[in-house]
Amino acid sequence: MGELILAVGCDPAQEVICTPDSVNELFETGVVFRLFGFGVTRSVILIFAAALITLALLFFAYRRPRLVPSKFGVAIESMVDFVREEIAIGVIGPEGVRYFPYLLALFMFILVGNAFEVMPGINFPITSLIAIPMFLSLLTWVVFIAVGFAKNGFAYVSGVVWPRSVPLGLRPLVGLIEFVSTFVLRPITLAVRLFANLVAGHVMLTLLLVSGVVFVAHVDDIGFRSIIGLGWFAIGLAIFIFELVVIVLQAYIFTLLAAVYIETSLHPQH
Secondary structure (H helix, E strand, C coil), X not given: CCCCCCCCCCCCCCCCCCCCCCHHHHCCCCEEEEECCEEEEHHHHHHXXXXXXXXXXXXXXXXXXXXXXXXXXXXXXXXXXXXXHHHHHHHHCCCHHHHHHHHHHHHHHHHHHHHHHHCCCCCCCHHHCCHHHHHHHHHHHHHHHHHHHHHHCCHHXXXXXXXXXXXXXXXXXXXXXXXXXXXXXXXXXXHHHHHHHHHHHHHHHHHHHHHHHHHHHCHXXXXXXXXXXXXXXXXXXXXXXXXXHHXXXXXXXXXXXXXXXXXXXXXXXX
C-alpha cells in the first residue's frame, strides 16, 4: 500500500520498519515522465484516469439503450437515478434538474477518485491530496455563489447578513456568523472533510498492512516478534472493509452538501 520504502542501510535486526525520509513517500512517487517540459506525476495520471473512467462508465452504460439493461447498465442507472432523485431534486427541488449534471459529475469523479484507495496496483485515493478536494470545493463555491446572485441579485447577500427570521437584536451577530460561514468557511470545511477522511484511511491502511508484511517477511531476523505482523495485518483488513463504506459515504456527503449550498443560494430566506 502506497510507496513505503525501506531506508537504505536499515538494519532489520534493530529496526523492524525503517522510517522513510519523508511522509510524502506515502502520497507521491516523483515524476513518472515529462511532457512538453512539465513533469507528470502519478497523481496527475490518476486524476486524468478518474475523469476518463467517469466518462467511460456513463458512455458505455447509455450508448445503446436497451429494453432490458445489463447488470452493468442497471448499476450505473441506479447511481444516476439516486443522484438525480435523492440529491438534486430531493434537496434542491424541481429546480435541481438544472444542477443535476454537475452534481452527478461531482459524485462520480469523487467516488472513482476515492475508490483508487482499494484498487490493487494503485492503492492511492487522489482525494487524499488537498489540492483535489480544495479545487472541487472552490468550484462548488463559485457555482452556488453565482446561482445566488443570478437568482436573487444583491438580496442574496442582504438575506445572509440580515436574516429576517432572527430576532432584531440578534441579527447583527447572526448575520456576521452567516456571512463568514457562507462566503469563507464553506469551501474550506467542504475540502477538509473529504481530505481528512481519505488521507486518514490511506495512511492507516498503508502503515498497518505494510507493517504486517514487513514483520512477517523478517521472521529470520526478529524471530517470534514477527507474529505481531499478523495482528497488524488483521487490523488492516478490518479497516480495509470499513474504508469501502467511507469511499461511498464521503462522495455522497460532498455531493449532498453541494446540493444543500445551491438550495440555500436559490432560497436564502430558508
